[in-house]
Amino acid sequence: MGYEYVRSSLDLPIFEMRRPAVVKPVTRIMSSAEALGVPSAMAPADGDLVAHLLFALKHEGVNLQVLAGASKHLAGTDLAAAFAATPNGQYVRMLCSAWEHFTGNQVVAQPVVTAGYVDMFDDARYYTGGTDRDSRWRVNFNGLGTWDYCVTVERTPAIKDALDFDVLGATREFVTSLNRELLGRTLTWAYLHETQDSYAIEKEAPSEDKARTFIRLLRQAHQPRSLDEQYLVELQASIVSNPYNQAVQYRTEQNWLSDGGRGSLGVTFVPPRPDDLPELMDAWSRFANDTAKHLDPLMAASIASFGFVYLHPFMDGNGRLSRFLFHKVLCQSGQLPDGMLLPVSVAMKRHEAQYLSVLQDFSRPARALVNARAAGEGDFEFTFKCDDTIFRFWDATRCVEFGLSMAREALEVELRNETNFIVHFDAVRKQIDDQYDLRGSTLAALVSIALNNEGAISNSKRKRYADEVAPEIFDAIEGKVREVLTDDALDQSDRATNDTDRDGAPR
Structure with a gap:
């Protein structure tokens, strides 16, 4: 029932529900890691898509992939009837507001709503952003983004604990605890190893020139610069040494990722179509430049970094750029001292299997929505069963959990261990050199x-x-x-x- 009923009934080309609502022999709604168990008496009637969506909004939260996809199949008259039955109901108003945004049509000419404004996203369940008021339905769109690009991040214990720890505050204390020489030597190590490990994640070892270029790029992360096509193209060209792979604009070809397997089964991820990319990158840029300013900086950096690599806007260099963008968005918050670097790629390399698992949370269901046909040696023809909805609305909860944990480890393990190493090294070297x-x-x-x-x-x-x-x-x-x-x-x-x-x- 709920979202999964609507998705499967309409055969919507979107991700399956991680925890579908299903009828179970229970007396009240019971949540588990696998499903939301619902008594049969509470199940909406078969065929009543509006009822299933209202049930889902109330009990499953907000899923913009389903709401966007289903809106194309819902009749405005059915929504008008549901609204007439409960004109001040918060969930029917949320559904009507979403339907109007996604279709560009109106449910009714002028809805009469006397109840107060209701938030689209429950801030007890989700981390929320700014407010875009829909005065027709008295609904506040308060998601992490806009109706064009919005991610969801649930309030999990892991994220709460990480935010309570305050990595950025601890980093500032760490900086002030070191003398200038020790801090400088520690950061010299951090810039070098952040570079080496970001390449290593891509199974590459940078030459001295490549490493020097990437370090110079990292040192520029604190300089104010909007993330737009021109800047991103400059960044890509600076880290890709082969002139044939250097971009002059967002890609105009289809790219894909492969695990080296034979034929189409080796294709592990297919990013959006080139024709969809300009609008998607504009929406992503608005998030990274605007929405990010109102979020916890590490949360914003995690979302921007993973969101970029899912879009894969260039033919080469996307992975390294995505990890650089983590630093860029973080540094633009102004909450790190100028020149300070948290070597998150070093921590990611240490937890590479977990990093891959987080990426696959998106790439695997996205791959299932694209058919690939071999079209010559090493080439494929792709048929997308989905539109760009899956790239606009996605669940960033695990991405944020991972980004926050890697930032903490970058400070608590990588930087502190290197600082201790330098202190120990100096103490031993001095005594032995004296003797x-x-x-x-x-x-x-x-x-x-x-x-x-x-x-x-x-x-x-x-x-x-x-x-x-x-x-x-x-x-x-x-x-x-x-x-x-x-x-x-x-x-x-x-x-x-x-x-x-x-x-x-x-x-």
């Missing part, structure tokens, strides 16, 4: 080896440097590294103890 006469590059290499191996220098490494390092120096380096690591572990334990209340509860 022994050793070439600087050799000393630096051995200290790094020991720090990365919990204080041990392997026999193979000892043999490699045996001609220039005495055995007692190897032992001294190992001993000093273990000492600083032990001291650091004790300091962390003391800090954790001091941050605990007398009753044992963490502050």
